[in-house]
Amino acid sequence: MARKWNLRVVLLLLLLSPARARASGPLPLVLNTWPFKNATQAAWQALACGDSALDAVEKGCAVCEREQCDGTVGFGGSPDELGETTLDAMIMDGTTMNVGAVGGLRRIKNAIGVARKVLEYTTHTLLVGESATKFAESMGFPSEDLSTNSSQTLHSDWLARNCQPNYWRNVIPDPSKYCGPYKPPGILKQDDPVCIETNVHGHDTIGMVVIHKTGRIAAGTSTNGLKFKIPGRVGDSPVPGAGAYADDTAGAAAATGDGDILMRFLPSYQAVEYMRRGEDPGTACQKVISRIQKYFPKFFGAVICANVTGSYGAACNKLPTFPQFSFMVYNSLRTHPVEEKVNCT
Numbered sequence: 230m231a232r233k234w235n236l237r238v239v240l241l242l243l244l245l246s247p248a249r250a251r252a253s254g255p256l257p258l259v260l261n262t263w264p265f266k267n268a269t270q271a272a273w274q275a276l277a278c279g280d281s282a283l284d285a286v287e288k289g290c291a292v293c294e295r296e297q298c299d300g301t302v303g304f305g306g307s308p309d310e311l312g313e314t315t316l317d318a319m320i321m322d323g324t325t326m327n328v329g330a331v332g333g334l335r336r337i338k339n340a341i342g343v344a345r346k347v348l349e350y351t352t353h354t355l356l357v358g359e360s361a362t363k364f365a366e367s368m369g370f371p372s373e374d375l376s377t378n379s380s381q382t383l384h385s386d387w388l389a390r391n392c393q394p395n396y397w398r399n400v401i402p403d404p405s406k407y408c409g410p411y412k413p414p415g416i417l418k419q420d421d422p423v424c425i426e427t428n429v430h431g432h433d434t435i436g437m438v439v440i441h442k443t444g445r446i447a448a449g450t451s452t453n454g455l456k457f458k459i460p461g462r463v464g465d466s467p468v469p470g471a472g473a474y475a476d477d478t479a480g481a482a483a484a485t486g487d488g489d490i491l492m493r494f495l496p497s498y499q500a501v502e503y504m505r506r507g508e509d510p511g512t513a514c515q516k517v518i519s520r521i522q523k524y525f526p527k528f529f530g531a532v533i534c535a536n537v538t539g540s541y542g543a544a545c546n547k548l549p550t551f552p553q554f555s556f557m558v559y560n561s562l563r564t565h566p567v568e569e570k571v572n573c574t
């Protein structure tokens with residue numbers, strides 16, 4: 230068998246032009262949302278040191294948690310209505326279809342690390358809130374205050390602005406003018422159109438896809454969610470198929486943006502299914518965005534996609550404040566992490 234395989238490799242190399250032989254296929258691949266270069270570099274470095282795709286995703290996302298990428302990953306960002314930062318994260322193994330995730334994790338900085346422990350040491354998929362914190366402590370993670378001067382200032386400024394913006398509707402007092410506590414009105418009236426201003430830098434997430442040179446695929450996410458969210462809100466990031474999805478037999482994808490909308494469409498799962506049917510990764514991403522646009526033309530969101538042979542693409546919904554989306558790529562054709570941009574449509 231080994232000899233036959235070697236013969237095939239030799240034939241393949243003979244068939245390839247010299248230029249293409251040098252570029253012996255783009256795997257391994259590291260792909261992540263936003264220009265979070267140090268995360269890309271850390272994942273690549275992990276692969277170079279012999280780590281698995283799963284390890285690379287965990288180490289890459291953990292860098293963003295430590296560096297507080299954009300203030301939207303890790304501690305000290307996106308305080309909720311009470312001023313607390315909580316974290317969502319997920320990691321998925323595309324070989325075994327195992328997933329570990331945490332939602333609304335309190336007082337623990339390394340959310341993707343806790344997600345990995347859920348994957349490795351439990352048969353569950355998603356742990357949430359204070360109980361997820363207890364689990365993390367039992368796994369040896371230190372419990373720390375996640376607030377910083379910066380998150381406290383964000384929160385006190387928000388209070389001073391009469392709690393604007395917020396995510397309530399159809400309650401009293403009028404949430405577009407006043408702070409809570411809110412109650413349902415005595416007589417329910419029809420939905421008013423809700424016009425929450427899209428703050429492009431208000432809800433970013435690191436979503437990462439790694440394809441090992443052996444073809445094993447992993448994906449993961451980490452975020453501190455939405456600024457001024459209602460306590461208890463969990464976004465798309467820790468939901469398999471929404472924030473990210475990986476399947477060695479079809480590809481992987483990750484999403485970023487308005488999680489409350491994205492998660493209704495399972496965009497990462499849907500993109501992987503398009504690629505399974507043979508769609509080009511860029512087209513798969515685009516089709517996912519188009520499906521959401523039909524219902525929410527003004528949603529803020531982007532998706533990255535990679536197929537099993539290491540081709541990749543991205544797509545996003547065009548907004549005046551969001552004409553282009555940046556993502557990072559590192560594969561064997563490159564010598565360093567490269568930022569690429571896609572025009573939103």
Ligand SMILES: *[C@@H]1O[C@H](CO)[C@@H](O)[C@H](O)[C@H]1NC(C)=O
Nearest residue numbers: 265266267268296297298299
């Ligand atoms: C990336 O890593 C370099 C080297 O450790 C560091 O100087 C830089 O501040 C990091 N970038 C960010 C955005 O944290």
Ligand SMILES: *[C@@H]1O[C@H](CO)[C@@H](O)[C@H](O)[C@H]1NC(C)=O
Nearest residue numbers: 305376377378379380381382
């Ligand atoms: C945070 O604010 C306190 C005062 O409110 C100040 O003493 C401290 O130096 C600040 N820390 C940082 C890291 O800026």
Ligand SMILES: *[C@@H]1O[C@H](CO)[C@@H](O)[C@H](O)[C@H]1NC(C)=O
Nearest residue numbers: 507508509510536537538540
């Ligand atoms: C991955 O996408 C590229 C570009 O569309 C395509 O040429 C390749 O055949 C795809 N790989 C698989 C396994 O479908």
